[in-house]
Amino acid sequence: MDELELLKKDWKKDKSNFPKLSHNDIYKMILKRSSSIVRWIFIISLLEFVFWAAIAFAFKDSKEIKEFDNLNTDYIIIPLTIIGYCVLIYFFYLFFRNYKRISATDNTKSLMDNILKTRRTVKNYVAFNLVYLVIATSFALFIQFDQNPQIASMAHQAATNGNLFVFYARMISVTIVFLIGAISILLFFYWIIYGFLLKRLNKNYKELKKMDI
Amino acid sequence: MDKKLEHSFVALLEENQNIVHKVCRIYTDNQEAHNDLFQEIAIQLWKAYPKFRGDAKFSTWMYRVGLNTAITLYRKSKRKINTSEIETVEFKLKEDPYDDTEEEQLKLLYQAVHQLNDIEKALVFLYLEDKDYREISDTLGISEVNARVKMNRVKTKLKTILNP
Numbered sequence: 001m002d003e004l005e006l007l008k009k010d011w012k013k014d015k016s017n018f019p020k021l022s023h024n025d026i027y028k029m030i031l032k033r034s035s036s037i038v039r040w041i042f043i044i045s046l047l048e049f050v051f052w053a054a055i056a057f058a059f060k061d062s063k064e065i066k067e068f069d070n071l072n073t074d075y076i077i078i079p080l081t082i083i084g085y086c087v088l089i090y091f092f093y094l095f096f097r098n099y100k101r102i103s104a105t106d107n108t109k110s111l112m113d114n115i116l117k118t119r120r121t122v123k124n125y126v127a128f129n130l131v132y133l134v135i136a137t138s139f140a141l142f143i144q145f146d147q148n149p150q151i152a153s154m155a156h157q158a159a160t161n162g163n164l165f166v167f168y169a170r171m172i173s174v175t176i177v178f179l180i181g182a183i184s185i186l187l188f189f190y191w192i193i194y195g196f197l198l199k200r201l202n203k204n205y206k207e208l209k210k211m212d213i
Numbered sequence: 214m215d216k217k218l219e220h221s222f223v224a225l226l227e228e229n230q231n232i233v234h235k236v237c238r239i240y241t242d243n244q245e246a247h248n249d250l251f252q253e254i255a256i257q258l259w260k261a262y263p264k265f266r267g268d269a270k271f272s273t274w275m276y277r278v279g280l281n282t283a284i285t286l287y288r289k290s291k292r293k294i295n296t297s298e299i300e301t302v303e304f305k306l307k308e309d310p311y312d313d314t315e316e317e318q319l320k321l322l323y324q325a326v327h328q329l330n331d332i333e334k335a336l337v338f339l340y341l342e343d344k345d346y347r348e349i350s351d352t353l354g355i356s357e358v359n360a361r362v363k364m365n366r367v368k369t370k371l372k373t374i375l376n377p
Contacts, residue, residue: 003375004340004368006315007322011341018234026230027223029252030259036286104261104278104286108335109354111281197288200331204284207332211363212355
């Protein structure tokens with residue numbers, strides 16, 4: 001391979017071309033903030049955790065929830081809440097453990113592995129939340145239909161008008177629209193992360209994997 | 214204490230800065246991107262410095278962090294100007310048999326290296342730095358045999374780019 005040898009020859013002698021940075025230049029650099037993808041992934045992951053915690057807190061004191069609490073729901077709400085917090089803590093622990101493992105001194109493949117692992121943790125957490133959201137909403141809807149006197153009377157009225165099906169359909173559609181809204185926000189996060197931040201990493205990771213088969 | 218550590222690190226990096234410049238040279242094709250990547254590598258080196266135990270040479274350790282930053286951690290700046298395209302056009306125009314000087318060939322070679330993907334660039338870089346296959350496989354986290362096979366493919370690919 002004469003071409004690469006030629007390049008090597010040039011590579012070795014070619015030292016003076018580079019700008020010579022002073023002690024001070026370099027010192028200023030290391031004080032700057034990193035803009036690495038790991039930092040961005042970390043920030044976005046925390047946002048995802050905060051997003052779900054905020055949803056829980058935001059709705060906690062709303063009028064609707066208070067009304068809802070007056071219904072006989074403890075048997076379902078308390079276990080759901082406990083499960084929710086336990087899972088949050090568990091994922092948080094996993095996320096930080098994986099994040100701590102990310103080290104630029106690892107070999108390239110393990111480094112990529114570890115970055116993708118932190119993402120997978122958050123992805124699983126979000127998937128859990130989605131399932132949780134669908135289950136909780138279905139329960140809530142069921143309980144409302146079953147116990148809320150206001151809704152019961154509305155349903156009764158609809159039944160006498162012969163619109164019972166339309167009434168239920170409307171309630172269920174509103175719920176579905178709400179779920180679609182929540183899912184869209186998540187898809188937006190994913191669009192940012194996978195389309196933008198992790199595109200190059202995924203490509204290089206695949207390339208390395210392909211090489212090692 | 215921290216200040217002392219900072220300054221001893223900066224002194225080491227200042228002394229070995231050419232390694233970082235070389236990584237930037239392989240991975241970027243304009244000055245602005247070069248400076249950007251240099252800065253990110255410097256930050257990553259500093260962040261990883263407490264873990265540097267001195268059982269490896271500082272320079273060896275720099276290769277690893279530098280390449281990892283270029284391949285994995287660094288996010289290319291959006292303001293990137295696509296100079297490689299412009300240069301390619303220019304080179305194509307100049308392609309006559311009389312211009313086949315060594316310098317021209319070197320320009321074309323660097324041009325060809327810039328067309329490789331990130332992993333292939335890492336292989337070429339380590340090859341140019343005279344690293345053996347054991348160190349190459351260690352740095353990238355692949356087997357020695359596969360590093361060798363891939364290196365041969367990269368050589369072929371470079372040939373194809375140079376003589377289409």
